[in-house]
Amino acid sequence: MTIDSKPLNAFPALPEMDRREVVRFAALTAATGLAGSLAASASAQQTDAPPRPEAPEIDGVEWNKAPCRFCGTGCHVMVGVKGNKVVAIAGDREADVNKGLLCVKGYHVGSILYGADRLTEPMLRKNGKLEKISWEEAVDIAARKVMDAGQGFGLYLSGQSTIPEGYIGQKLMKAGLSNNHIDANARLCMASAVTGFISTYGVDEPASCFDDLENCDVLILWGNNPAEMHPVLWSRVIDRVARGEKVKIIDIGTRRTRTTEHADMHLSMQANGDLAIANAILHILVKEGKVNEEFVSKHCSFRASHNAEGLSHPLVHDEFTARLAERGAGGLKGTAIDRKDFEELIDYYTPERCSEMSEVPVEQLRELAALFADPTLRITSLWCMGVNQHTAGTAMNNMIHNVHLISGHWGRPGDGPQSLTGQPSACGTVREVGTLAHALPGGRLVANDGHRADCEARWNVPAGRIASKPGYHTVKMFEQFSKPTSEGGDISAVWVQVTNPGQSLPNTKKLINGVKAQSDKFLIVSEVYPTATTELADLVLPAAMWVEKDGVVGNSERRTQQWFRMVDPPGQARDDAWQLIAVSRRLFELGHAGLRDKDGNWLFQQLDENGQEIEIWKWDVWKANHFDRNFFEEYRPFTVLKHKNVAPYDLLVEKRGMRWPVVETSPGEYRETRWRFVEEDDPFVGEGARFAFYHSTSGDDRAQIWFRPWEPSQETCEDEFPLMMSTGRVLEHWHTGTMTRRVPELARAMPGTYLEMNRKDAADRGISNGEMVRVVTKRGSMKLPVWLGGRAEPRRGHVFVPFFDEAQPINELTLDAIDPYSKQPDYKKSAVRVERLADPKGGTQ
Amino acid sequence: MPVSGLVLLLHPDQPLSPLLDALERHPDLMIAEPVERRVPLVADTRDAQHDKEVWGWLRARPEVLDVAVALIHDDSRNA
Numbered sequence: 001m002t003i004d005s006k007p008l009n010a011f012p013a014l015p016e017m018d019r020r021e022v023v024r025f026a027a028l029t030a031a032t033g034l035a036g037s038l039a040a041s042a043s044a045q046q047t048d049a050p051p052r053p054e055a056p057e058i059d060g061v062e063w064n065k066a067p068c069r070f071c072g073t074g075c076h077v078m079v080g081v082k083g084n085k086v087v088a089i090a091g092d093r094e095a096d097v098n099k100g101l102l103c104v105k106g107y108h109v110g111s112i113l114y115g116a117d118r119l120t121e122p123m124l125r126k127n128g129k130l131e132k133i134s135w136e137e138a139v140d141i142a143a144r145k146v147m148d149a150g151q152g153f154g155l156y157l158s159g160q161s162t163i164p165e166g167y168i169g170q171k172l173m174k175a176g177l178s179n180n181h182i183d184a185n186a187r188l189c190m191a192s193a194v195t196g197f198i199s200t201y202g203v204d205e206p207a208s209c210f211d212d213l214e215n216c217d218v219l220i221l222w223g224n225n226p227a228e229m230h231p232v233l234w235s236r237v238i239d240r241v242a243r244g245e246k247v248k249i250i251d252i253g254t255r256r257t258r259t260t261e262h263a264d265m266h267l268s269m270q271a272n273g274d275l276a277i278a279n280a281i282l283h284i285l286v287k288e289g290k291v292n293e294e295f296v297s298k299h300c301s302f303r304a305s306h307n308a309e310g311l312s313h314p315l316v317h318d319e320f321t322a323r324l325a326e327r328g329a330g331g332l333k334g335t336a337i338d339r340k341d342f343e344e345l346i347d348y349y350t351p352e353r354c355s356e357m358s359e360v361p362v363e364q365l366r367e368l369a370a371l372f373a374d375p376t377l378r379i380t381s382l383w384c385m386g387v388n389q390h391t392a393g394t395a396m397n398n399m400i401h402n403v404h405l406i407s408g409h410w411g412r413p414g415d416g417p418q419s420l421t422g423q424p425s426a427c428g429t430v431r432e433v434g435t436l437a438h439a440l441p442g443g444r445l446v447a448n449d450g451h452r453a454d455c456e457a458r459w460n461v462p463a464g465r466i467a468s469k470p471g472y473h474t475v476k477m478f479e480q481f482s483k484p485t486s487e488g489g490d491i492s493a494v495w496v497q498v499t500n501p502g503q504s505l506p507n508t509k510k511l512i513n514g515v516k517a518q519s520d521k522f523l524i525v526s527e528v529y530p531t532a533t534t535e536l537a538d539l540v541l542p543a544a545m546w547v548e549k550d551g552v553v554g555n556s557e558r559r560t561q562q563w564f565r566m567v568d569p570p571g572q573a574r575d576d577a578w579q580l581i582a583v584s585r586r587l588f589e590l591g592h593a594g595l596r597d598k599d600g601n602w603l604f605q606q607l608d609e610n611g612q613e614i615e616i617w618k619w620d621v622w623k624a625n626h627f628d629r630n631f632f633e634e635y636r637p638f639t640v641l642k643h644k645n646v647a648p649y650d651l652l653v654e655k656r657g658m659r660w661p662v663v664e665t666s667p668g669e670y671r672e673t674r675w676r677f678v679e680e681d682d683p684f685v686g687e688g689a690r691f692a693f694y695h696s697t698s699g700d701d702r703a704q705i706w707f708r709p710w711e712p713s714q715e716t717c718e719d720e721f722p723l724m725m726s727t728g729r730v731l732e733h734w735h736t737g738t739m740t741r742r743v744p745e746l747a748r749a750m751p752g753t754y755l756e757m758n759r760k761d762a763a764d765r766g767i768s769n770g771e772m773v774r775v776v777t778k779r780g781s782m783k784l785p786v787w788l789g790g791r792a793e794p795r796r797g798h799v800f801v802p803f804f805d806e807a808q809p810i811n812e813l814t815l816d817a818i819d820p821y822s823k824q825p826d827y828k829k830s831a832v833r834v835e836r837l838a839d840p841k842g843g844t845q
Numbered sequence: 846m847p848v849s850g851l852v853l854l855l856h857p858d859q860p861l862s863p864l865l866d867a868l869e870r871h872p873d874l875m876i877a878e879p880v881e882r883r884v885p886l887v888a889d890t891r892d893a894q895h896d897k898e899v900w901g902w903l904r905a906r907p908e909v910l911d912v913a914v915a916l917i918h919d920d921s922r923n924a
């Protein structure tokens with residue numbers, strides 16, 4: 001392709017530039033520089049990167065780095081501040097993740113600070129109304145509620161909580177309150193990825209990284225729509241396509257999306273078809289002798305579970321599961337089986353049978369298997385909530401690892417499975433700090449005696465302080481909170497930070513909406529804007545957000561990223577970390593014994609260089625300092641046990657993130673790891689081993705290939721509810737829309753939610769585009785406008801509804817069934833019917 | 846009054862002259878010399894709505910595979 005070199009209306013010479021012209025000039029310089037550096041990096045080697053540019057120059061604007069506030073891609077932005085206000089955002093060309101690119105959400109990230117209805121003062125509900133109170137009063141009330149509730153208190157954090165915030169919350173709950181009822185919203189989006197990684201490799205988080213996108217020959221998207229959900233990662237792929245490189249893109253899902261537009265092959269499956277597709281691949285590889293014998297014999301073992309606590313296949317595997325049950329081990333560890341057992345089990349999953357289960361044609365199943373059978377190709381798999389939000393989410397995660405392991409498509413650049421996360425620190429905070437009911441920092445478990453003892457020693461608290469029984473996972477915590485005390489609802493107070501469960505929980509009517517009517521339940525919410533959750537709250541604490549506070553987060557490729565506070569939060573809004581600290585201090589003052597360490601000191605005590613205590617619970621002291629460094633450095637040694645060594649804070653200040661394990665190669669010199677368990681790159685793999693899964697559950701450095709039977713979904717279509725609904729996200733809005741709906745451009749671009757339907761299904765029902773319909777599930781009904789032939793289209797028998805719209809909270813209707821291992825809910829398979837209204841504009845009924 | 850620095854990534858199979866002509870004629874855009882398949886440009890718009898319209902116009906062009914953001918400056922919002 002060539003471009004005519006005709007004269008263009010390039011930016012005119014500006015001898016006397018006015019202020020706006022200066023800005024335009026800076027914008028053009030940035031765009032030209034980005035175009036140049038993208039072109040250069042397209043042809044450069046990793047080690048031969050193009051020169052790094054300076055930040056754009058705009059009069060009076062000071063630039064600093066920060067990761068984008070939104071998705072788990074973790075793009076870095078340059079934030080331009082003038083007069084205590086964010087006035088400009090530029091893609092950060094020093095960042096490997098995005099190389100200067102941003103998507104439309106990143107483009108507007110500065111605006112999320114400036115919605116007109118920011119919460120600026122603490123508020124307490126009195127006689128049904130939220131009324132302003134002082135911070136002193138708010139902290140005291142919160143502390144007394146926590147104290148009174150005892151083991152009836154739950155802390156609900158987020159994949160948007162920073163690492164220091166998560167660490168403080170974790171320490172407060174587990175070391176201070178001896179209470180394991182701490183969980184995070186990441187339970188709703190990636191818990192099945194965690195259980196998938198742990199059961200396969202013995203340790204959580206991807207072994208590969210985003211560099212695979214530049215190195216793969218085949219990209220398989222398992223129920224994943226990166227064109228809308230992880231647009232910058234998608235740009236990295238599309239950029240290769242635009243350069244004429246051959247990347248075969250395979251899109252597997254229940255909808256045609258913007259991603260499908262670029263796909264070479266679309267496997268249109270019926271909901272729940274994914275396990276059948278993956279089993280068909282395994283079957284074909286085994287039957288056709290295409291197992292990578294060298295890789296499997298050296299690096300893999302086989303495993304199955306009789307699924308004592310979960311689902312079991314009702315049709316063909318009863319005899320086998322009974323045999324497994326006799327051997328004892330079930331659950332996430334399962335039971336070792338031999339290759340012959342595995343082949344016997346997989347024999348059932350013929351392409352023809354899997355085609356019936358998935359409704360994907362046999363030829364496509366064979367074509368997909370043929371790619372895995374070709375050892376010369378490099379295959380990357382991406383997946384996110386389409387796989388994880390599944391009652392068989394753990395199993396399906398195992399299956400994606402399986403098809404890579406059994407074919408040996410593992411461990412070379414561009415050749416391996418890479419799961420994605422939706423939030424900026426689902427990995428860094430929830431998975432690594434372990435803000436989950438069963439976890440302790442750095443991959444430790446509350447149920448493990450040694451892990452508890454280790455944490456108690458590090459936190460200098462008495463032996464036995466940390467409770468051994470896992471607390472309530474998200475769905476259980478809110479079930480127990482919304483259930484009346486008289487009926488056994490034993491959670492009486494919950495503190496929510498940086499998330500919006502009033503809109504994001506499944507089956508919200510059951511799990512949270514009822515709380516408001518119960519006078520003996522108390523909901524504390526730290527938030528930046530009014531939300532569906534603050535609507536239910538008894539106490540609202542106004543929070544600082546993004547560059548109004550310091551932060552450290554971890555993205556989907558094990559990259560830990562740091563930023564400093566750049567502007568003041570509005571009004572009385574204060575950091576979430578400070579809020580936890582202030583309440584912890586108040587608990588200490590009120591005499592809560594758990595807030596003392598073995599020496600009688602406050603659990604969060606910080607000393608200055610003279611050994612004097614710093615009063616970090618006082619806002620002006622907190623605000624005048626940067627305590628993130630202290631808490632991050634306190635946390636960092638926890639990461640060594642599972643070889644997740646995060647980089648020192650001061651190094652993160654200099655860098656655009658580093659991927660762990662980060663090891664010191666010589667004094668003061670550190671290197672990151674791109675591919676784990678691979679000798680060439682991972683410093684913990686012994687010489688000559690080539691690959692070593694050194695946290696293997698079988699204790700022999702091997703990964704586990706699981707037999708995972710196809711399972712029917714919890715809800716199936718039937719006469720009364722003939723369509724299958726999945727919920728999800730859209731390009732313009734991030735999750736429940738609390739931030740992006742405050743950005744006028746994004747709100748106008750996508751003002752409200754809708755029901756996406758196949759045009760033939762709509763025609764069968766006489767439904768036309770834009771018509772208001774009623775969508776009905778077993779849990780209730782909701783009126784929605786229908787969008788036909790829009791940017792995406794579900795296959796027949798399926799509908800899709802985005803969940804960003806607070807006015808139409810679709811999660812009132814979603815199923816709250818969970819995966820038996822990960823406890824993650826299935827938002828993708830609620831059986832529904834769609835009814836026409838008497839008045840198609842929705843005025844009546 | 847947003848000012849944006851954008852980079853258009855162009856489709857390898859589409860003729861480019863019509864796009865470049867349209868970009869040149871667009872009153873709110875200023876373009877710079879393309880670098881391979883990428884066209885750097887500045888969008889200077891009256892307000893957020895106008896900005897959104899320009900963005901939508903760019904995205905709707907068949908020659909445009911992707912629109913990347915290099916910089917956005919907008920000091921018109923309330924702090």
Ligand code: SF4
Pocket residue numbers: 068069070071072073074075098101102103104105106107229230231232233
């Ligand atoms: S891809 Fe994600 S992290 Fe990157 S700019 Fe867009 S929303 Fe932000």
